[in-house]
Amino acid sequence: MTLLADRPAVVEEGSDHEHGAGPSGFLKWVTSTDHKVIGKNYTVTAVIFFLLAGAMAMLIRAQLANPDSTLLSQHTYNEMFTMHGSLMIYLFVGPVAFGGLANYIVPLQIGAPDMAFPRLNALSYWLYLGGGSLMMLGFLTTGSAADFGWVAYAPLSNSINTPGAGPDLWIVALILTGFSAIFTGVNLVTTIYYLRAPGMTMFRMPIFTWNMLVTGILILIAFPVFTSALVLLWCDRHLGAHIFEVSGGGVPVLWQDLFWFFGHPEVYILALPFFGIVTDVIAVFSRKPIFGYRGMVFATMSIAALSTSVWAHHMFTTGVVLLPFFSLMSYLIAVPTGIKFFNWIGTMWRGSVKFDTPMLFAIGFLVTFLLGGVSGILLASPPVDFATHDTYFVVAHFHSVVMSLVMAAFAGFFFWYPKMTGRMLREGLGKATFWLMLVGANVTFLPQYLLGLKGMPRRIAEYAASDGFTTLNRISSAGSVLLFLSVAIFLVNVVVSWWKPIPAGDNPWDASSLEWATSSPPPHHNFLKIPPIRSQRPVWDYNHPEDRIIEHAKARPGGFVASGGVGTVLLADVNVDGEDTLETRDPDR
Amino acid sequence: MGIPGGAKLRRVARFLLFSTIALALGGCTLPTFGGFRGATTQGQAEFKLWSWMTMAGLVVAAIVWGLILWAVIAYRRRDPDKMPRQFHSNAFVEVIYTAVPLIIIGVIFFYTVKTENTVDALAPHPAVTVRVTGFQWGWSFSYRDPQGKQIALVETAQARPPVLAGNPTSAEYPQFVLPLGETTQIVLESADVVHGFYIPAFNFSRYALPGVTNNFDFTPVHTGVFAGHCAQYCGLYHAEMLFSVRVVRPGAFQAWLSTQPASGAAT
Numbered sequence A: 001m002t003l004l005a006d007r008p009a010v011v012e013e014g015s016d017h018e019h020g021a022g023p024s025g026f027l028k029w030v031t032s033t034d035h036k037v038i039g040k041n042y043t044v045t046a047v048i049f050f051l052l053a054g055a056m057a058m059l060i061r062a063q064l065a066n067p068d069s070t071l072l073s074q075h076t077y078n079e080m081f082t083m084h085g086s087l088m089i090y091l092f093v094g095p096v097a098f099g100g101l102a103n104y105i106v107p108l109q110i111g112a113p114d115m116a117f118p119r120l121n122a123l124s125y126w127l128y129l130g131g132g133s134l135m136m137l138g139f140l141t142t143g144s145a146a147d148f149g150w151v152a153y154a155p156l157s158n159s160i161n162t163p164g165a166g167p168d169l170w171i172v173a174l175i176l177t178g179f180s181a182i183f184t185g186v187n188l189v190t191t192i193y194y195l196r197a198p199g200m201t202m203f204r205m206p207i208f209t210w211n212m213l214v215t216g217i218l219i220l221i222a223f224p225v226f227t228s229a230l231v232l233l234w235c236d237r238h239l240g241a242h243i244f245e246v247s248g249g250g251v252p253v254l255w256q257d258l259f260w261f262f263g264h265p266e267v268y269i270l271a272l273p274f275f276g277i278v279t280d281v282i283a284v285f286s287r288k289p290i291f292g293y294r295g296m297v298f299a300t301m302s303i304a305a306l307s308t309s310v311w312a313h314h315m316f317t318t319g320v321v322l323l324p325f326f327s328l329m330s331y332l333i334a335v336p337t338g339i340k341f342f343n344w345i346g347t348m349w350r351g352s353v354k355f356d357t358p359m360l361f362a363i364g365f366l367v368t369f370l371l372g373g374v375s376g377i378l379l380a381s382p383p384v385d386f387a388t389h390d391t392y393f394v395v396a397h398f399h400s401v402v403m404s405l406v407m408a409a410f411a412g413f414f415f416w417y418p419k420m421t422g423r424m425l426r427e428g429l430g431k432a433t434f435w436l437m438l439v440g441a442n443v444t445f446l447p448q449y450l451l452g453l454k455g456m457p458r459r460i461a462e463y464a465a466s467d468g469f470t471t472l473n474r475i476s477s478a479g480s481v482l483l484f485l486s487v488a489i490f491l492v493n494v495v496v497s498w499w500k501p502i503p504a505g506d507n508p509w510d511a512s513s514l515e516w517a518t519s520s521p522p523p524h525h526n527f528l529k530i531p532p533i534r535s536q537r538p539v540w541d542y543n544h545p546e547d548r549i550i551e552h553a554k555a556r557p558g559g560f561v562a563s564g565g566v567g568t569v570l571l572a573d574v575n576v577d578g579e580d581t582l583e584t585r586d587p588d589r
Numbered sequence B: 001m002g003i004p005g006g007a008k009l010r011r012v013a014r015f016l017l018f019s020t021i022a023l024a025l026g027g028c029t030l031p032t033f034g035g036f037r038g039a040t041t042q043g044q045a046e047f048k049l050w051s052w053m054t055m056a057g058l059v060v061a062a063i064v065w066g067l068i069l070w071a072v073i074a075y076r077r078r079d080p081d082k083m084p085r086q087f088h089s090n091a092f093v094e095v096i097y098t099a100v101p102l103i104i105i106g107v108i109f110f111y112t113v114k115t116e117n118t119v120d121a122l123a124p125h126p127a128v129t130v131r132v133t134g135f136q137w138g139w140s141f142s143y144r145d146p147q148g149k150q151i152a153l154v155e156t157a158q159a160r161p162p163v164l165a166g167n168p169t170s171a172e173y174p175q176f177v178l179p180l181g182e183t184t185q186i187v188l189e190s191a192d193v194v195h196g197f198y199i200p201a202f203n204f205s206r207y208a209l210p211g212v213t214n215n216f217d218f219t220p221v222h223t224g225v226f227a228g229h230c231a232q233y234c235g236l237y238h239a240e241m242l243f244s245v246r247v248v249r250p251g252a253f254q255a256w257l258s259t260q261p262a263s264g265a266a267t
């Protein structure tokens, strides 16, 4: 590829050659405001929380593998599922997407030199790390870590029912990570609105970037409510505020409303980034443009809008919510979600599908997420929810969803690892990870649908042999061992890639978005030059001039030019690169 | 649309219609998919909806899985040098895959509302009224006469349960009794935190919510003993907050009621 032939031969990642000598080593790591360093910190930290939460899941499954199990005490079991759920949701899936991958990739995809507010970005990371560590410190308190479930329903979460420092640490931790998420949301939205390179109009952005924009907006809608609710809960515990206490005239169910007003949009804050990853991965490995790009963008927006008005589907059995409204709104979300499925299928249709590891994980996502979606429709029906609420059917439903998101996360890891490190991961080990995860996830969670239908409630530390839950629980626990192996092989893969590197090159997947136009890893401030942006696939257009699609009429010369900030100057500089082969072919210019 | 395709489509539609009607006529053999058929009229209504929705869901899922699998297999990369045609939209297909789900949802929503009105309907004059209170960690079942006076009481004997949970139907947990074929109104309350009053065989659960009174009806259609759990996590011994319900013929119910002390802890 001649695209970047004339850039300097070796560019060390993050090297401060433009700014003279900066700090190095540890000091550089802790003081960095480079979105790539912060993005990697976030990713690594989040994966560590994933491993911790996964270890807790293994303990949970070990406990439930036998009836009348005494491996864990009741109390320890309650801590385990609380911390497993909390770590996974608050500290892994969300942060790894919007703090980790998006932080690293979004500026690259839009041709920006960094996030709009680099220092705020660093603050986000440190708040996240601090908050996450505080939550884990609960295990060191004399009482216990939080043990009121990841939803902390009032009044179980008050100072009488769950006293002690562990629950307080949980609350304060989530206030800190709440601010962290809000700052990241501000940063993403601002970056995407204002720092796009010349030519990168909104409708030329990769779907991943689009989804991060919508995710950022959803964060700004949902997280402030949750963060404030946590402050109220803290006031109840320490100042006797009685906001969620019947005795003082408070309303316990208010906590559920506030929590789920955050909690359901949160589901999409977790999911949308991964939808984005999968969309882009499928297009690249099918060698085709995204099918129905605009429809997909509008589907994403309507999912986000609808997601703010479905929260009470988690409260159907409270007896105090308007069932038909929340049920209808929940059903409606299936429409834009269905549109996405057909976009994904349409992208592969008549394509040339190559099964590299990222694509396998994307297909695994499709297959598994569909099951979560269908069981979700069932749960959106209040009568069906009455029969299955708070049983293992629900646990199975949301794990179908979150395991599909984990697969999408792995699609992202395998896809972008070469960009972030300059090294390839091993395909053989990657495929082993994939198959173990696909089989493991379904062996673990399919039996749980049946357990729920047989009447096994969630969050129970034990069941009796005569309940008839034993066999299905054993199958489920066996499946979790496959998941354990799958993650272990992934870690081996990472180690091998450091031990015996295979250089990645700039664009190992023949991908189409802008991050593949720079070196792997990218230099400080990301680009030495940027290819002309005339469509949704600038790098593809450059590499495959015969197979490009240029929008004709609407291409404004120069497109949307970013204004203000260091970024503009830099981008304007690098974009004047003379030899623009597309320029001469574009019929409109 | 092309005419030949239309004819084929009509044939498929007719087949689907007939097989649906055939299934509907044999209503009592609706597949369970692992769920309970329901031991109350309310639970049976839920079961019908569950079964139909699951069938619809699995059909949709099978179609989509089929399309995914087809795309993956039929369009796998065989010739690394051949570039596929770079198309990226098809207005007709896009309209179809937006409109069809909307219609499906409309139908499902209609039956959902119908069923939930059946399940949540309250009889104006229930034959029996039971005031159920959830507490950490047990239940009390207080039978009331029409004036609200307690005529019988069943409750968890030990609020601090044994260390290992037994079967919910075993004698260490409270068992309340309902008359077959008559409508009992449950008045559900909580004494402390949120609990979940859940009887799997009745296909029903409802929160016992502090500060809120929830009313709902059971009209049992099968005699027998059915397990009950606390479904909503309520603290340390949540797993052991068990109970059971025994459905007996009305005569036997009256006999049982007359042997119960009006107050005091009997299990």
Ligand code: HEM
Residues within 6 Å of the ligand: A054, A057, A058, A060, A061, A081, A082, A084, A085, A086, A088, A089, A092, A093, A148, A149, A150, A151, A395, A399, A402, A403, A406, A444, A458, A459, A460, A461, A480, A483
């Ligand atoms: C790695 C494999 C995993 C296994 C084997 C696993 C297992 C489990 C099990 C058995 C429970 C139910 C505990 C109970 O109700 O008693 C549970 C709860 C939960 N899991 Fe997972 N899980 C896994 C991954 C994940 C992931 C990736 C997420 C989210 C991203 C997640 C989020 C949750 C949440 C939110 C809960 C509910 C906690 C609560 O009830 O408070 N899990 N998990």
Ligand SMILES: [Cu+2]
Residues within 6 Å of the ligand: A263, A264, A267, A310, A311, A313, A314
């Ligand atoms: Cu929800």
Ligand SMILES: [Cu+2]
Residues within 6 Å of the ligand: B195, B196, B230, B231, B232, B233, B234, B235, B238, B239, B241
């Ligand atoms: Cu409970």
